[in-house]
Amino acid sequence: MADEKELRYDPAAIEPKWQERWAQNPAMYAAEPASTGKQKYYVLEMLPYPSGQLHMGHVRNYSIGDALARYMWMQGYNVLHPMGWDAFGLPAENAALKNNTPPREWTLKNIAAMKRQMQRIGFSYDWEREVTTCLPDYYRWNQWFFLRMYEKGLAYRKQSKVNWCPQCATVLANEQVIDGCCWRHEDTLVEQRNLEQWFYRITAYAQELLEGLDKLPGWPEKVRTMQRNWIGRSEGTEVDFGVEGEASKIRVFTTRIDTIFGATSLQLAPEHPLVPELTAGDKDLELQISAMIDEQKVARETDNLSNLEKQGVFTGRYATNPFNGERIPIWVANYVLMEYGTGAIMSVPAHDERDFEFATKYGIEIRRVIREVGESEEETPLPFVSEQGILINSGEFDGLICEEGQDKLEKYAEAHGFGEAKITYRLRDWGVSRQRYWGTPIPMVNCPTHGLVPVPDDQFPVLLPDQIEITQEGGSPLSKVPEFLNTTCPVCDGPAKRETDTMDTFVDSSWYFYRYTDAKNSAGPFAPEIAQYWFPIDQYIGGVEHAILHLIYSRFWTRVMRDLGLITNDEPATRLFTQGMVIKDGAKMSKSRGNVVSPDDMVARYGADATRMYALFAAPPDRDLDWQEDGVAGISRFLGRVYRLVQRYAATAKSADAATNNSAPPAGTSLALLRKLHQTIAKITLDFSGRWHFNTCIAAIMELVNEITAAEAALASGEVPVPVVAELLRNLVLLLAPFAPFLAAELWEELGGEGAILRAPWPVSDPGLAKEDEIEIPVQVNGRLRSVVRVSAEADNATIETTALADAKVIEWLAGKKPVKVIIVPRKLVNLVVK
Incomplete structure (x- = not known):
């Protein structure tokens, strides 16, 4: 064993050594498509704006992607893991005004500083493919x-x-x-x-962008819902209402043409192009409408349109309902917006809550044209907005159910030339x-x-x-x-x-990930055959705040490039992961809030491995992380334990190949340690397959280290055979590699591991050893946890019940009473119901 005095874990000595080696190591880079027979894997974190300094929010995001990239390398994939800079934008101009520094100089200086930080933390980026969007070799494209x-x-x-x-x-x-x-x-x-x-x-692709969301099961439902709502598809009918005494017509869009016989007014947006014509010469009316326009402007600027008190003015003019020739008063209303639909609506107060409120305020007629199934006209409450009703007071269409009425009324409008089916989108x-x-x-x-x-x-x-x-x-x-x-x-x-x-700088970030595949190309944005090998991205990682801004633009851009013949894929990424935020002092960590924690400080105190490993351990990656520096210190102490444990037995493990290995199966302590090792391998492998419970992965490694440490007497005495010691320590280091790559590389070398650990094969779990021999079952009494019992993993329900009833704590809680019911959730739970 090594001298304990020489076993101090010193990341300040270990990490720079490996940083320098990795900078010169082509194993860190993806192989070109023509030179590899391996399956590709493209993992990508959203590129940052070069503000000049990383904070722990960045580190968390990049640590997630880096752990995945390293794992996939060890699984034998040809991994593309690039990084670049979203380098145009207003902050550089603001800095130029404030500091009298040209934006280019300020930006490139920040890029150099942030790149140094990333390299010091050990992110496995392919810097040969680095992209900087403010340089001519990028923005020319x-x-x-x-x-x-x-x-x-x-x-x-x-x-x-x-x-x-x-x-x-x-x-x-x-x-x-x-x-x-x-x-x-x-x-x-x-x-x-x-x-x-x-x-x-972008509206040319609105329907395709909407339909494409159904083909992205690997994207969070929250993101897909946000995009669906933003695209905002509505199916309905456009109908022309003639203006009395004029040749012009007012076109309205409605999703409920089945209610058109109940239209008792038309309302125009204050900025509708017909409003000046309809109100010409009436100064009082013009002033009222001008005030509405100003009111709408303020409401837009404060995002308060939905809370506007509904106001309207009657123009004194009338329109004609094309279905029945009825005269309908034309109003101007402050809640109707020119940018949505046609800027004009038919108001059906009996069957729309907003119209009902407006009509009640101004004394406009309210006419039922739909009754509830099984109810009379008088019994139907107002406003009745359901589409599950029967048409009434609708001429020849009376008696139709709403859905059938919509179809027939729409066809009637088309046949008579005053309407047509229409699909509209909120997307602009x-x-x-x-x-x-x-x-x-x-x-x-x-x-x-x-x-x-x-x-x-x-x-x-x-x-x-x-x-x-x-x-x-x-x-x-x-x-x-x-x-x-x-x-x-x-x-x-x-x-x-x-x-x-x-x-707009979102142009830069809409296609940058394609440039990564062929970053030095001067003849085109990228070679199509190279992009086809790498795309779509297998895993994209970034904040949910980009669900609309960046992600919908990048989906649009991908389709444009497809239609230009540059690519064949429809979507940029197969899977999307949105990580939680890092919270400090109750708010999202950001430079603008002044609550950032510099990774440089954490690296200087605890090392890069401890800093990034804490970011993965402190919370599940999709949840917010409440920053606690004590947690980094705790991870650093744990890594010190691992370092000392491996160093103490490194020489023993390295001698494994020369050791005499009888073929006797492991037993006792050796069997228990190997069982724990292979259960840990199985768990972490499963978590990397899609669940990404990196916090529990690290917790499992900690449990494994605890068990090995508790058995050190057996390791030191030779009770645990040398080959078993070697298997334990080498696999422990391999499991640690995605999370603490510097320490793993150092210990891999100490153990005599072959080649770069980045390309070492990921350990494979032995199913026989990984199988649990015992499991823990919580025992509740009337729904409250009272004890935990251990039973064989193969135990049937009868054995589980017997074991639970024989437990000393359970007997104490029952106090001589006999359960009236025993509820067993197999392998999960026992609940004893006692009266």
Whole structure:
């Protein structure tokens, strides 16, 4: 055995040594498709914004992916595990304004600092494939994709009402407005402005994006539900109501055309294009509607639209119901929004709660056109919104059930030319224009003669100037840079102006994982045959906060690339895992809240292995983790125990090949230790297969170490044969490798393990040894836990009952009473019912 004085665990000495070795080791990198016969496995964590410092929230996310990557390597897969940087964005501009540092310089300096942190913590990233989205070799392909979409009509420009963050001084996509505020500035209300903007036509894929969610069983249901709600598919009918005395018509969308005979008014959004025409000359009416528009604007900015007190004004004009020719008053209502549906609704107060409230307030007629099955018209309560009813007061359609009525009324409208079936979506096209500097330049020019002209591919990349003056005065800073702004038209060589908006940074993160597969390619974004080998991603890992913003955009982008012939897959990732947050002082750990814990401090005190292993041990990976530094210290002490245990018997284990090994089967202490070892292997292997209970994996390793430590006298005396000692220690180190890779590598070398531990085969459990010989059964009395008994794993219910009734604690709790009922959940529970 080694001298105890030499057995001090010193991660500050062990970890840098292995960090340096790994940096030069090609075993850390994925093999190219043509050079391997192995099955591929692509594991990926969402790339970070380079803020300059990792915190423990990052470490937790990356530790999950790294443990999985290391496990899959040991299972013999060709693993791709890359990392890069989501490097464009407003924080760099804000830092430039604050620190007088150019965004490029600030960003690249932060990337270098964070990369050093990742390497010190030992994440097994393939740095040969590193991607930095703010560098021209990446963003030139953003421009290339833009033009391919423009050619297919998927990129277009239009005047539009947009979300404007006054603090960012730029446009936000709908998905970037959270509770009426900017997603980056939680206290800044978003304004509405009309601007000429570029859009990606994500709505062209709305139905496919919706249907694709049913083909993603490996994604959390919460994420799929969020996307379904955001896409917001509605099936219904569009119907034209004529305007009395006018040639114009008002088109409404309804999902309940079966109620159209009960429409007693039409309501228009205050910004409906017909409103000025209908109210012209009535100054009082115009002022009231202007006030409604202002009210809606404030409600949008505070995300309070659903709580608006319903207000309306009668225009004095009438529409005509095309089904019965009835005159219907036209109102303008503050709760009707121009951006949803057609900006006009037919109000059926008897069968819609919102319409009922409005009609009651303003004295508008309420007419039943559906009665409840089995009830008379008078007995049907109001408002009656169920679709399980019978049509009444609906002319020739009386007596139809609602579903049949919807079908017949819709067909009638189509046959008579005043309506048609329609599917609408809540999803809106993706506004990608940003009036900021630090982003991908949009590759278009404005020519006085030829209008909008694309920049030819052979002029890519359109370079972002390095040094410019950045202000927040509104409008793009690039418009104030003559050498960027002024150019020539690719068609006529005449003077032209460049587009000065830059792209939304979510463009960068919508396809970066494809670039990882072929990161050095200068002829295209990636080689299709290489991407086809790696895709789809086998396991994607990141926060649930990206369920809409990033994930829906990346699904859209994947389909666009598929239709361009670059890939064959429909979805970017087969499985998605959303990890819990790290909580400190009652709030999510983040730089903005000032409650971050630097991994550098933890590594300096306890080592990288203890830091990352605590992040995996303190809570299940899908739950929030309440940060406790004492927990890191505890993991460090445990790793010290492992280090000393292995070192004490390393020489013995290394001599196993030379030891005389009789063929006698293990017994006694040896059998008990091997049984525990193989049960631990089986448990951890099962957990890696999809359950990801890494906290219980580590707990199982701790139990194994406890049992080996408790048997040290038998190890030291030779009672446990040398081959058994070797099997115990080598497999212990292999089990530890995904969670504490530095220590595992050090101990693997001490044990004489062959090659890099990263490529060592994962241990295989012996089913005979892993089988439990005894199990613990909780015993309850009237539903309360009173004892725990041990029985054979093969025990039948009668034996379990007998053992439970003979237990001393149970006898004490029964106090001479006989149970009136014994409930046994096989292998799980005994409950004694006593009166």
